[in-house]
Every structure is written in C-alpha cells, then in structure tokens.
Amino acid sequence: MANQDTYGIAQGIREDLSDFIYNISPTDTPVLQAAEWTTATSTNHEWTEDVLEPPVANNAKAEGASMATPDAVSGGTRLGNYTQISRKTYGVSGTAEVVTKVGRDSEIAFGRAKSMRELKTDIDMAICAGNNPKNAGTAGVGGNPRRSASLDCWIRNASRGSGGADPATFDGAASDGLSPLATSRAFSQAFLDTTIEKCWNEGGRPSLLVLGGEGRKKFATFDGVGAGTNTMRTDRSEKTVYGTVDVYISSYGIDLRAVNSRHLRKQPAGTGGLVDRDAWLIDPEHIKVAYLRPYEIEEFAKTGDSIEEAVQAEWTLQVDNTRAHGLVADLKGA
Numbered sequence: 001m002a003n004q005d006t007y008g009i010a011q012g013i014r015e016d017l018s019d020f021i022y023n024i025s026p027t028d029t030p031v032l033q034a035a036e037w038t039t040a041t042s043t044n045h046e047w048t049e050d051v052l053e054p055p056v057a058n059n060a061k062a063e064g065a066s067m068a069t070p071d072a073v074s075g076g077t078r079l080g081n082y083t084q085i086s087r088k089t090y091g092v093s094g095t096a097e098v099v100t101k102v103g104r105d106s107e108i109a110f111g112r113a114k115s116m117r118e119l120k121t122d123i124d125m126a127i128c129a130g131n132n133p134k135n136a137g138t139a140g141v142g143g144n145p146r147r148s149a150s151l152d153c154w155i156r157n158a159s160r161g162s163g164g165a166d167p168a169t170f171d172g173a174a175s176d177g178l179s180p181l182a183t184s185r186a187f188s189q190a191f192l193d194t195t196i197e198k199c200w201n202e203g204g205r206p207s208l209l210v211l212g213g214e215g216r217k218k219f220a221t222f223d224g225v226g227a228g229t230n231t232m233r234t235d236r237s238e239k240t241v242y243g244t245v246d247v248y249i250s251s252y253g254i255d256l257r258a259v260n261s262r263h264l265r266k267q268p269a270g271t272g273g274l275v276d277r278d279a280w281l282i283d284p285e286h287i288k289v290a291y292l293r294p295y296e297i298e299e300f301a302k303t304g305d306s307i308e309e310a311v312q313a314e315w316t317l318q319v320d321n322t323r324a325h326g327l328v329a330d331l332k333g334a
Helices: 030-034 094-098 107-128 189-202 213-219
Strands: 036-039 044-049 077-082 084-093 157-159 208-211 233-235 240-242 247-249 255-260 266-268 274-276 279-282 287-299 306-319 326-328
Touching (some): 030 208, 030 279, 030 287, 077 306, 094 306, 189 279, 189 326
Parallel strands (some): 036 287, 157 326
Antiparallel strands (some): 208 279, 233 240, 287 306
C-alpha cells in the first residue's frame, strides 16, 4: 500500500477553523459617552435655561432712596425635546441556538451583544449627524415616529460658511436644523478661535473638541499644534514621533481635549467622496441624554421554533444651555 499524503486523505482531515470571530467595525461613541445620563418622565422632556442680565457700570443708588420698585427677574426659558425610540432586532431558530458554533456558545447572546453595540452607535450618530428637528410624531402603529432634535438645532455659538444660518429659535423646533448647505471652507485655526471667543463671551466653557478624520488632520497643522510649528516632537528614549496633540489651550482660558468621531455630518467633497462637515466644541457638564426607557431587552412572543428579541431604548437629547457649546460648520477637505 502506497504512503498516503494530505491530498489523498483530504476527506478525513478535520477542518482548521479558529474559534474566534474577528470584527473591527468601529463601536466608539465619543459624544454619547461624554454626555451625562439623566431620566425623562414624559415623551416631551423639558428643562429650563437661564442667563444673567448684562452687567452695568452705573449701578449706583442714592442713600435713602426708595426700593419700592423691584428689578425684573427672569424665570428662565423653557426648552424641550421629544423622546425617540431606537431599536435593533435579532432572532435565531431553536436549532441554531443549540448547534456547535464558532466563536460563541449562544447565538442569541451573540446577537444581543452585537445589537447593543450597534444601537449605541446609532444614537451617537443621531445626536451628531442627524441634523433633524424635533418631531412629536403621529398616533398609530403606522404613524410618524417621534424624533429627538439633534445637537445642531441648539447651538448659538457657531462659525458658519457663507449662506449658513443658525437655528431660528434654538429649541429644536421644525425651523431649526434645516439651514441651507452653506459655502464650504477648509477648517482653520481662525474659525476655531472665533467659535471659542463666542463661547467665552456667552459664559460657555467647552472642554471637548470633536473632530472627524479630515478635521483632525487639519487640526494637527495649526500654529503651535503638532506639525504646525514646523517641528515634530520626538521622544528619543522611546523612539516615538508625535504628529499631533490632544489638548488645545486657547487665549480665553478654555482648554479643549480633541477626540475623533466617525459620526459627524458629511457633505460632498467636490472631487468625490464625503468629508466631515462639522467640528463640535462641547461642554460635557451641559449635555445629557435623558432616558424614558433605558436600554432594555424585549423578548417577542413565541410563534414558532425560534427565539426573537429586540434591544431598544427611548431617549432624547437634553442641551442644558444653548450657550454652553460651539460649532464650526460647513467644512470641507483641506
């Protein structure tokens, strides 16, 4: 009998399949992660913002003068946003749940974990990239769903391209978030500094600079930042070259920590592809996600030999004060 080799006994060789599943799809949610968690108690979630009266230099009163006429004191402005139901569904047959699988023991647990990650990225994108006004929705299963207004609908301190427009009321209403696509321009240090100054004038102290890939590359060329100084920082002991920095220290006492996001609005680049349209200046102390129903798993009624579930949350964006944040809008590639 001739000696056998692997070609001759191919049918008898057990397959070599790694017991891991490799998935590098991005799951980071920088704005959702930075926002505080709070509770909503109604589908129309409301809060109040307030401002101080501008200071005056001539606040001087005569000795013994009457105090019978009190100064008017504002009670603030009520703002509100509607809760949005976001959901991901998944299901497996009874057989698929019990057979031996690659990289997981339970198919339903695998679908549950994957759907939860996808749901969180959906919410992060709805906050940053939706550019949607709030919508109360309409009744019925086939009605329009309620929608939370996205971040762009609340921002007062903005640098926009020619033709760009701020929201009409800064309250997430239908007229907000629908500003025309302005003339795009490259991200610049001057636009960033102008927006920081606007925030400072209003009393805002944003600490997070949220940039897309194109914006982060441009940010690295600003004066005093990374390659913008015409030098690259080098750590000889570690043989490491630093091509960017993480913190931008402004002239207004506002220091911004730069983070990357894949969930910013896009606009055509002109020569093909999409580029990030916005750069956000966010104060994490004054942005919240309010949950009417926190993340939950709902199992569907059993109608056959399968297990079907949904992971969902009912949430809305709460921007505590519309003066706390900033936006550099209508950007394009370098």
